[in-house]
Amino acid sequence: MDGAVVDLDGTVYRSETAIPGAREGIELLRDAGVDVAFVTNSSTKPRTLCLERLESIGIDADESEILTSAAVTASYVATEYPTATVMAVGAPVLFEELSRADVTFTEDPFETDVLVVGKDRAFDFETLTRALHALEGGATFVTTNRDRKSPTDAGTEPGSGAVVAAISFAANRSPDVVAGKPHDPMIEVSLDHLDVDPSECMVIGDNPETDIRMGERAGMTTVLVLTGLIGRDDPVVAAGRADHVLKSLEDLERVLSDSD
Numbered sequence: 001m002d003g004a005v006v007d008l009d010g011t012v013y014r015s016e017t018a019i020p021g022a023r024e025g026i027e028l029l030r031d032a033g034v035d036v037a038f039v040t041n042s043s044t045k046p047r048t049l050c051l052e053r054l055e056s057i058g059i060d061a062d063e064s065e066i067l068t069s070a071a072v073t074a075s076y077v078a079t080e081y082p083t084a085t086v087m088a089v090g091a092p093v094l095f096e097e098l099s100r101a102d103v104t105f106t107e108d109p110f111e112t113d114v115l116v117v118g119k120d121r122a123f124d125f126e127t128l129t130r131a132l133h134a135l136e137g138g139a140t141f142v143t144t145n146r147d148r149k150s151p152t153d154a155g156t157e158p159g160s161g162a163v164v165a166a167i168s169f170a171a172n173r174s175p176d177v178v179a180g181k182p183h184d185p186m187i188e189v190s191l192d193h194l195d196v197d198p199s200e201c202m203v204i205g206d207n208p209e210t211d212i213r214m215g216e217r218a219g220m221t222t223v224l225v226l227t228g229l230i231g232r233d234d235p236v237v238a239a240g241r242a243d244h245v246l247k248s249l250e251d252l253e254r255v256l257s258d259s260d
Contacts, residue, residue: 007205010228025249090118145180
């Protein structure tokens with residue numbers, strides 16, 4: 001195995017708390033010569049914050065190893081729609097990544113070529129209305145991800161998918177592009193970053209709908225850890241969708257031994 005796509009929230013840490021065994025698991029990967037990309041569907045955390053959290057729990061990393069759905073979405077929009085006028089719904093970091101990619105912004109839904117939607121804790125009826133008007137005007141609908149929920153220290157909270165669902169329902173249309181896991185933009189960026197063939201790469205995470213599905217779509221080895229959204233009794237585990245089911249990252253030695 002040459003590369004590993006490793007989820008963060010629910011796999012390595014939960015909010016600001018390290019998940020037991022995470023540091024040891026990353027060390028196992030690095031000691032085995034496996035290149036690591038930390039890939040998160042978060043569209044609210046800057047890469048610098050992800051790096052700080054990794055370092056705070058004893059995991060050495062570089063900012064270049066961290067891929068977020070906000071960054072991948074911004075890169076995708078700038079590449080595929082270079083002359084588009086963009087209206088964004090999301091957290092400040094989404095606007096920062098789009099600005100870094102030199103997109104042209106608008107607040108006017110009737111001037112919007114591309115509507116970009118991520119997780120927005122300030123989402124309200126006015127924002128929903130502006131997004132609806134943009135889509136009714138023919139804007140392309142791009143979202144960072146469609147995660148239903150995400151794990152935190154205080155329990156689960158709604159994900160970007162909840163915001164996307166509200167806009168989709170109002171406009172009676174699904175997103176044209178989803179950039180984050182398990183969809184193609186994140187798959188392509190991850191594999192390009194690691195420079196590996198999918199058959200020599202594993203994806204490790206706690207979310208069957210995003211992490212495991214990404215691996216299935218890409219042809220990677222899939223590793224489900226029971227430290228986040230689901231437990232051992234979840235029907236997904238019984239269905240055997242993942243190639244490996246582990247209590248935590250600390251148990252990766254078994255997977256690495258199987259791949260030798």
